[in-house]
Amino acid sequence: MINSIKLIVLFVAITFVSCKQDIANDSKKIASEESNHPSLILTAQGVKDIRVQLGDIPIFDKTLEKVKAEIDAEISLGIETPIPLDYSGGFTHVRHKRNMVVLQKAGVLYQILDDKKYAKYVKEMLMQYEEMYKTLPLHPKTRSYARGKLFWQCLNDSNWLVYVSQAYDCVYNYLSEEERNKLETNLFRPFADHISIDSPQFYQRVHNHSTWGNAAVGMIGLVMNDQELIDRALYGIKGVDLDKKAKDDDGGFLNKDGKAGFLANIEEPFSPDGYYNEGPYYQRYAMYPFLIFAEGLHNVKPELKIFEYKEGVLLKSINALLNLSDADGEFFPLNDGQKGMSYYTSALVTAVDISYHFGTQDPGLLSIASLQDRVLLDDSGLAVALGIKNGKAAPFNKKSINLSDGPNGKQGGVAILRNEDIELVFKYAAQGSSHGHYDKLSYSLYEKGEEILQDYGLARFVNIEQKGGGNYLKENKTWAKQTIAHNTLTQNETSHFNGKYEIGSQHHSVLNYFSSENENVQVVSAKESNAYPGTEMLRTMAIIKDEDFEKPYMLDLMKVTSNKANKYDFPYYFLGQVLQTNFEYKTPKTLNTLGSKNGYQHLYVEATAKAFNENSKLSWLNEGKFYTLTSLTNSNDELLFTRIGANDPEFNLRREAAFMLRRKNTKNTLFISIIEAHGGYSPVTESAVNSNSSIKELKVVLDSDAYTAIEITNINGTMKLFITVNTNASKQQSHKLNINKKAYQWVGPYYYTNIN
Known part of the structure; x- marks a missing residue:
């Protein structure tokens, strides 16, 4: 009997120790998972570095102060998540668009300032969206070729998820496991599914719209550690059939060629020089999802070496885009482009900071950041702020290109x-x-x-x-x-x-x-x-x-x-x-x-x-x-x-x-x-x-298949000759030509000289 009791006690003791060890292991696992956040854009190490430097990095401190005042004012007004009704510019559209930005900024403030009121605010708003999204139908406005739920088009839904995924990453550890499961099951996963699986005509393309969709699905996938969503973002949806000529709302066509996903959207629209085929206005718009998702991939999946993809074209593209602006920083309105859009937009703050941090640390970028007068409140913004503080800025010289x-x-x-x-x-x-x-x-x-x-x-x-x-x-x-x-x-x-x-x-x-x-x-x-x-x-x-x-x-x-x-x-x-x-x-x-x-x-x-x-x-x-x-x-x-x-x-x-x-x-x-x-x-x-005018006369003195020559006479009687080579215009080619009984000889594709 005594021996039996001893055996039972021994068994219980062993079981207790074993259970205790299992609990400890589980706790370590949870702690390990939680220690990976934030990791998407603002990283845990970045938070530590920022806190050490606070108060001694002027442009960062100034940005932080403005963002804090902005979000404190929003918190005092309370949370508003209205049922979606409007097109762009309407009340519900503007409110949900505002909410996504506020959520992202509030999440960052929680991390940097370690003030739980910001995390609480993010949590409460996300829970309101979770409650609404479960029963939310398609948006009532029907004009779009791909309707969203929060917004009239999937494009704006994708904008929302790109920003909100950053907020979720920042408050991930603040939330309980039960709360995270609730959000992921009822909000984030269905949201990602709607803009991708439910909307292939939007998602399965090479277009700035799809880039936003890819980034949205991929970024929430990175936060949730959901490999299926990450793969869907990088490579597109497998086995999806699209009509060869499904018309989009911009007047283009969605030609099915098997190319989709984030990598295809880097591969196809960008030239090796970094020019984006839709033009600088839409390159500016697309650079935010391109770069913010790339930064997330770099931080969470460094093995992908995303900033090296296609010979580093994402970072090259920022230099190209900055060169596509005039003396005031406004982008040339090539193709569809709204005049007045400039590198002062928030998307270019992101582009400049990320390019400096992950690129060659070009001091010219610091001068543009100084003009922008704000930085990202993350690791890349800290790098720029330190560069400016340490006097590394130099002019960004735009030359002929x-x-x-x-x-x-x-x-x-x-x-x-x-x-x-x-x-x-x-x-x-x-x-x-x-x-x-x-x-x-x-x-x-x-x-x-x-x-x-x-x-x-x-x-x-x-x-x-x-x-x-x-x-x-x-x-x-x-x-x-x-x-x-x-x-x-x-x-x-x-x-x-x-x-x-x-x-x-x-x-x-x-x-x-x-x-x-x-x-x-x-x-x-x-x-x-x-x-x-x-x-x-x-x-x-x-x-x-x-x-x-x-x-x-x-x-x-x-x-x-x-x-x-x-x-x-x-x-x-x-x-x-x-x-x-x-x-x-x-x-x-x-x-x-x-x-x-x-x-x-x-x-x-x-x-x-x-x-x-x-x-x-x-x-x-x-x-x-x-x-x-x-x-x-x-x-x-x-x-x-x-x-x-x-x-x-x-x-x-x-x-x-x-x-x-x-x-x-x-x-x-x-x-x-x-x-x-x-x-x-x-x-x-x-x-x-x-x-x-200083010009007295302009006339053609030669025009042939091979050459065209123009004579320019100014009001003082000085004559200029410009010859352009119409064929065989290499820089090494030598040319010899007689015009008005005078011989001209040169090397290269054109010739310009005084002729009197």
């Missing part, structure tokens, strides 16, 4: 020529996915960040509910995308590729040459052979700094070769007040439209003229600066002043002007022009300085 387009850099590109305060943006790229415009070989021109000749950009009032729910307006297709809306050639009042996306997406322009080695003469030349079958356009543009001119001037040569006679329209979308012309024009008593379709229906004709000189001149004043356009014309050319705004009953278009050169019944021809920036006017002193 040629950015290739296409996944292999073989689909045209965008060239930017810079000389002093003049910037020329020349687009010879691929279509630009569904956000592309039909504007091959178009350009815009700037001085000190102000437009001289403009690109219209997009027709949309982003997030202004009164204007089409803040979404794209019909005029984006009928006007902004059409060729006549751009500074390039329109043939027979028809847009390039007949305005058809499926045709335009198959073609791209081809670089003839780019030369920026000589800082005084910088040139780009490209050819387009598919916009109009049977017609080839070769455009050569130069920014030339010459001591006989006050400022660098722009020279533009468009050589057109066609197999039949056509009507050509060549517009210049200038901004400002007309001052003077060297031709007489007539103004109509009643305004009529220039045409009936392809954008022409949106142009009023304000004045008409016949060119009677070989040179037609137009001078105008804008932002206190004078400009003169000198165009080579003939007696059959029509000159038109037009203004945007016809057939626009809701006043969706800006009422801006253009000067247009029309040439009818012509096969092969040259459009040659120069734009001078000169002088200035002060309304304070009421004085005008150098308000007249």
